[in-house]
Amino acid sequence: MNGVDLFLLGRTLMKIGETAMPEPEGGAARHGGSTRSVLIVASDLATHPDSAVGEIAARTGLPQSQVSTAVARLKEAGAVITAPDPADRRRLLVRQAPRLSGRVAEVRATTIDDALAAALGDSTPEQLAEVTAALGVLARHLSPQTPARPRP
Structure with missing residues (x-):
């Protein structure tokens, strides 16, 4: 993977995340x-x-x-x-x-399962589980909430 591939993957993941977000009351357009x-x-x-x-x-x-x-x-x-x-x-x-407001709690409680399944298309339950697990590993190591680790 190179920087361009990582950037494009990041954009794809952002779009999946946006799709997974519940709409605000009254709709996003409002x-x-x-x-x-x-x-x-x-x-x-x-x-x-x-x-x-x-x-x-x-x-x-x-x-x-x-x-x-x-x-x-x-x-x-x-x-x-x-x-x-x-x-x-x-x-x-x-x-x-x-x-924590009710809206923030709602957003944080919403899973990505449906959005990820839609993005993967005709994937098997095993493939969906594999990608979900891989995203969990990335989140554990790279999320802003992860405590700072010394850099090599």
Whole structure:
């Protein structure tokens, strides 16, 4: 596998993940913004709490308008809270909510089984189990939640 193959695999996995996400109440169109940008912003906030929208945009490469829309969706879902920046009261700082909202719990409880089966097409139950197990190994070693390990 080379870098291009890994990148393309990552995009395929992202699409499977997006397909597996349950729709927000009232449908995605009502909420605006893409699921991908919401997840990118949520991921950034997990590692950079108390960030302003402009800082999130600079780190993620998303346009500031997309970050603002994603923050609004995350706030509506109860996943983040905002507070005025004590150093500059004109700016709002964003951080993950201290408690898990119902929407966040729903999203985290949803499995990828159906989306993965659809992506694999005419696979056998054994092949589906093999791919699911391989994804579990990758998640265990590469997920952002995995404790840092010394690099060789």
